[in-house]
Amino acid sequence: MFSFLTPKHYIFLQAGLGNQLYMLAYANYLKEEGYTNIKMISLPQKNNQGDTKDRTKRSLLTELPKMLGIKFQYLSHRYVYSFLLRLPKLPLYKTLWSKIVKLDLEPAKEWAVFHPITSEELFNIHIGYYQACQYISEKFKQQVRDAIINIVPNNTTYTINKNDVAVHIRRGDFFTNGNENIYSRIEVSYYLRALALLSNKIKIEKVYIFSDDFKAILEDVDKIKELYSIELVEGQSVLEDFAMLQKFSNFAIGNSTFAWWGAMLAKSTNVIVPKTPWKIEMKDMTPYPENWILIENKKNTFNDESKLLSFSFNSLL
Structure with a gap:
């Protein structure tokens, strides 16, 4: 009778496929914690459906929330998002409006730090990346596996063996538009x-190389080719790459959440990842499952919080 008084939770869906999965996992985490009336919201977009080879059309999971039992809705206008970010600046927000509308904005330098929800108001708006592994349940991962099977046709021409290795090298938008200040x-x-470490564990048969920008990694490919038999995974759609990654047992991957999810959804035996995926120092960050192997990579720091805030939230406006 008074359902309009039941608290509601809105999780903002943004960025590419890997990041979107983290946000869906967070929405599912809220469900499993007993919160109800959960809905994903997104900016209006023209090209966000289907199976595409176009790297600029990265919002591929807008059809998944429904399959996972999570409601989905577009914001009416991009300025709505801008308004939501400015809620705390409204007159009387702290004393009055925050008791009705709670803006749960993930701390800018803590997108891989676990923050359990502690309270709720009538309207709760969650904006963040939620890349802590504690938000991800085994049930959710199985739901995503099942959904991907339904979405992606199994038409790959590759035959993956148990001693093959998936290598994912991310370039592209990681090093443009200010992102070079964020990603190692x-x-x-x-x-x-990483491959040498795997060679101590298994007899590597073939190394399959995935990338969003093969032109940028030609020299890298040549150096790997000197030591291992390789196969470049080219000409597939983004979702076909994603489904194929899940067929591997062994991974040597970088700092792409797309590749992380491929490894998380696979029946993986060995997953090697960089110890410092970002240039930002994060205390208590937990981006990886406990059984993954972390090795050193070039470590940098980035402490200009104003630029970080601009990257994290305002770049979409």
Whole structure:
């Protein structure tokens, strides 16, 4: 009778496929914690459906929330998002409006730090990346596996063996538009160390190389090719790459959440990842499952919080 008084939770869906999965995992985490009336919201977009090879059309999971039992809705206008970010600046927000509308804005330098929800108001708006592994349940991962099977046709021509290795080298938008101040550049030396470590565990048969920008990694590919039999995974759609990653047992991957999810959804035996995926120092960050192997990569720091805030939230406006 008074359902309009039941608290509601809105999680903002943003960025690419890997990040969107973290946000869906967070929404599912809220469900499993007993919170109800959960809905994903997104900026209006023209090209966000289907199976595409176009790297600029990265919002591929808008059809997944429904399959996972999570409601989905577009914001009416991009300025709505801008308004939501400015809620705390409204007159009387702290004393009055925050008791009705709670803006749960993830701390800018803590997107891989676990923050359990502690309270709720009538309207709760969650904006963040939620890349702490504690938000991800085994049930959610199985739901995503099932959904991907339904979405992506199994038409790959590759035959993956148990001693093959998936290498994912992310370039592209990681090093443009200010992102170069956020992401550590994962050099080929890291991948060679990772493959050497895997060579001590298994007899590597073939190394399959995935990338969003093969032109940018030609020299890296040549150096890996000197030591291992390789296969470049080119010409597939983003979702086909994503489904194929899940067929591997062994991974040497960089700092792409796209690749992380491929490894998390796979029946993986060995997953090697960079110890410092970002240039930002995060205390108590937990981006990886406990059984993954962390090795050193070039470490940098970035402490200009104003630029970080601009990257994290305002770049979408």
